[in-house]
Amino acid sequence: MQQLPLEPADIKMLRRKLIPFFAFAGFSGMIFAFIGFSFLGKSKDPMAFDDIALYVFVGFGLIFFGVVGYMIWAVFADLKRGVKHRISGIVTNKRLNVHHSQTHHSPTGRGNSSKTTRHYYLYIDDEEHSVEFKHYNKAKVGMHIVLDKAPKSKMTLALEITGKEVVDQDAHRSESQTNGKFLQTTFPEVKLTPKDEEVLKSLFKSQQKARYIWLAPTLVMLIAFIANGLYGLLVFFFPVVIIPAYQIYKIIRLYRNYQLSKSYGLKRGVPTIIEDKTTFTSNRSKSAQRLRTTIGVITVESVTFDQLQVGDRLVVFKPKYGKQPLSIMTMDQKEYYLY
Template identity: 30%
Template sequence: MATAKYEIKPLSPQDRKRIKNQYWLIGGFLLFSGAIFYVIFTSIISSAHNSAIPMIIFGVFGAIFVAVITSIALQNYLELRDGVKHCYTGVVTNKRVNRHTSRTGNNLSPNRAGHGGGRTRTTITHYLSINGEELRVTPKEYNDVSVGDEISLDVSPQKKLILGFEILNTYVNERVEEAPKVQKTNSSRKRRELHISHAERSLVKKLFFKQWRKKLYFFIAMFVLFFPIFTTNLILFSFPLGMVLLYKASRLLSEYNVFRRFMNTDRGKIEIRTSVKDKLTTTSNIAKTKYRLLTAEGQWEVTEEIYEKLSASDAITLYKPAHLDMIFAVSHPNEKSVLYLE
């Protein structure tokens, strides 16, 4: 896979101004943190009772804090001293969102006020791959481009701060707009109902219950967790919780009834001709990687094999079960066989 080449260019006056503005953020954070440290320090002095241990612990935390702030300020200084930026130009080959979830506290104990419990924090980071090299970007750049677009991205070497962004060529729009007349003429042929084989029906059943069981287990967990509340006289809490559980149960039954309709439908396969508008990858430290295709017919989760074989603006055929909001297969003009989501 080709590696993205970057060009080294001098910082513009606007770039320098943006980097210098970081010092205002550092200064504001220092003032806010300094006030907190001062309050903690005065409380330690008044309650230490000639013990050196609290002062040592406070000193260690203070040293770590100063080291972090110094490192950030030094990065800014080096950016301005060197006076250069890395300019990446190329085609976006992939888009990725990473969700990192961390937990603090005792997650095994009941989450009651004043009695511990755990806190969950999720950090979301966006990435664009330019000719195979992955670069961290803000949500704005991530949402503005599609896979296949040619872009120019200016990045600071030290802090990886986005200094410039430009879309040079929108690959998807050009491919989609090649033959608008043909699309209008054949609009009735984009979607048709077909007979579904026994093997395909079994695959849909497997995929459906894989998702439906997750929702069922979550509902059971909620019911077990909140059941003790229904045995008390706390009507103010039990009534809204009961309504939520009733709604969840009705949704589960509704989805199951829709699945039964599919199983009783003879022409249970719907063929949809569309094109790939974008490709999205979602990674997480607590869940498996998800691969999604964004098409004119919606966003669909597919396997890694299908994801890697398709490119932006590819003409594809989706196969979805009747009545169900899911797909079970994808075909590509360059592929002789249908790719199933197994």
């Protein structure tokens, strides 16, 4: 990691970042002031909240504005110090973290609101660094990048992809032609193995379970409407009719495709190339390793994830009737099952 002086463009970016901070702090201050004056105005009311509620309100305000104040101070500190940190190296992994939170607006639990926050990280030579989405999307695993960050505020000032120059144009052109021909290859269908049939059954059950989760609550509501003779309200609450009908259709179709694929007894191979790799984490679901390929995103086991690299050619095996992959095979004939 290098320490370099801030450039004029960096200073301009940091100053521009202060504008939303001050706007947010001012807007939040007005909201807190309005709530505070309304609260204090009712303090003589015997039905008003007690002193504990006031202390909680003041404490929350201090913590909230303390956090906002620290963020503003960190930007000013970076401007005053006039330096930035430059990190360069190979992108060894990427991580998307999704955090779900829920806020209760009343003691009865009504009026709850949920919030989803996404954080993006790049691993440069196996060291994690937070970045914005545009930088996360720009960099791919295996690329050599140069990342400039402010030391205090941790803001990303710039991200440059280096090492993209192709020394041997003929070799690059030949590789592109080889990849193009590979993606147009038609592979013969292969007989389903006992492991394939097991994975196919597991895939069918998981998809069926997901459909039943959507079907059950809406079907209960529909039965309740019909049992109480509220047919007229179904015109306004039409999703209560549409959702169960759609889910039942999808369940029947899943079962049909499963039986057809099993009786057909063959699986088809689809060529693809890995374009990028990323790790997904969340506070509501388990971590997942994902490969972004030319035919879409494929979730794999962590062991498989570590063994595959960007640019690898794969054959994705799918059932004859269905879109979900069963397994992937590398060019050295190693097959990895996905379920």
